[in-house]
Amino acid sequence: MNLDIYKNLKRSNRELINLNPIQRGGILPVEAKKAIYEFWDGYSVCDFCSGRLDQINTPPVCKFLEDLAEFLNMDLARLTHGAREGKFVIMNSICKEGDYVVLDKNAHYTSYVAAERAKLNVAEVGYLEEYPTYKINLEGYKEVIDNLEDKNKSIGLILLTHVDGNFGNLNDAKKVGKIAKNKGIPFLLNCAYTVGRMPVDGKEVKADFIVASGHKSMAASGPIGVLAFNDEFSEKITKTSERFPIKEVEFLGCTSRGLPLITLMASFPYVVERVKKWSEEIEKTRYVVESLEEIGFKQLGVKPKEHDLVKFETPILDEIANRDKRRGYFFYDELKKRGIVGIKPGVTKEIKISVYGLEWEQVKYVVNSIREIVDKYA
Structure with missing residues (x-):
């Protein structure tokens, strides 16, 4: 060697x-670079951990998650290793094997892979126009859902890519959120390219879940992601282990630790201001x-x-x-x-x-x- x-x-x-x-969107401000020096040793975030990452008070991880949920206007927030892990957590915890996930044709490949890993089926909503705009037909969500229901297919989740990573098209999330609410189907908004860059209000767009990327759009070194969700789904998402009661199963106990988390926290005041x-x-x-x-x-x-x-x-x-x-x-x-x-x-x-x-x-x-x-x- x-x-x-x-x-x-x-x-x-x-x-x-x-x-x-x-x-x-992942370029670090000075504050985050300074914090790296304090926490660059492995597991330094866990100096005062009693067994749960989201309950650590020093550094203020617990308070940060509360502020993060408030920032997104959602009820609760957890950390993941990236937006893709957040998608899988949602699909794995709230859907049944064989359910359908209805998503847009511009969805990131990880949306498909997460569904595949969770043993789910996928139904695509196509374009209102292909070249050159590749604009998603948001009203098509209702049509795709109706077709699946006519065939007695079970739909476990609606997923919309807020902004896709190929064309940078911003979708009207409120329109899809309204369709989801009328159909009584949980709604996931993939905000990997929006949370941290622009204002996002989960309640306003009627999202049940939001996933975001710290390293793509929240000025964190990464890899780290954010999963925000509403109380209605908290029991399934935060279910704890029978053998290790303090550990949340879907997050395998703890998720992103160390510098990804520290830079996400240190950059947070900067991110809150820059979206304005x-x-x-x-x-x-x-x-x-x-x-x-x-x-x-x-x-x-x-x-x-x-x-x-x-x-x-x-x-x-x-x-x-x-x-x-x-x-x-x-x-x-x-x-x-x-x-x-x-x-x-x-x-x-x-x-x-x-x-x-x-x-x-x-x-x-x-x-x-x-x-x-x-x-x-x-």
Whole structure:
């Protein structure tokens, strides 16, 4: 074994402008970075644990979960290792084997895998329009549910992806929540790309469950997720072990501990404040879309943008790549020369970007840099 490769591990692009949508919401504030120093030893969160992660008072995990539930306007909150684990906890605890989960066609792959692991079936709600918007037909939830009921199929859960990770389409959760309530079916809202970036009110949208991602959207180092739910389902979700009565079965006793939890907590005041600036983030995003469409990019997904994740078709970049000796890597190289990363190396047909959290000066620098690259090679 060559153990030297594990020495002095460094991240080469740490100081550069990062446009990767999966990372923009996970950038830590100074407060979280300082907290890492205090808790970087393994299990340091458990100095004063009496057996339950959610009952630890020092550091104030117990109070944090109460505040987190209030922040989301839900009754209770628990921690998971990610949004995907939260989905599985819900499916495993409230559904019966063979039940159907009705979900949108833009759902993350982990929504499907969680259902498969819980031995459930899946029924998709399709698009109101495919290319170029890929907008989900939210009224289609009722149609899919009616069809399943006509066939005497048992429906255990309705799942809506609040914002999908491919096109960045924001769905009207209240509309689906109303359908769920009228049908008497539990409603799960996947907020991996929304909680922590923008305001989310669980009661307002009639959600029974919310899952969120700390490392994607709540400025935590991760991996860590949030599961918020209402009292009606607390008995099933927080059921404790017969042999170890203090331990909650669905969470295998304890979930995410250490730095993922500490950074999530330390970043929480920062996150609470930054969601109040959501309208400005949308303004930045729309500026990027308008500016880049002027040079031949084409935004996919619903217009105007209502979320910071943007997917573009980029035929102009692909055309340049066909002539450049670096092929598809030319764009990545040129951006990195200008201190910008986050675009996948070698990709030029379509790209995904986000400028969430960047200052206006940085946003304009990104736009001008891309314009400059296109002008230079086109």
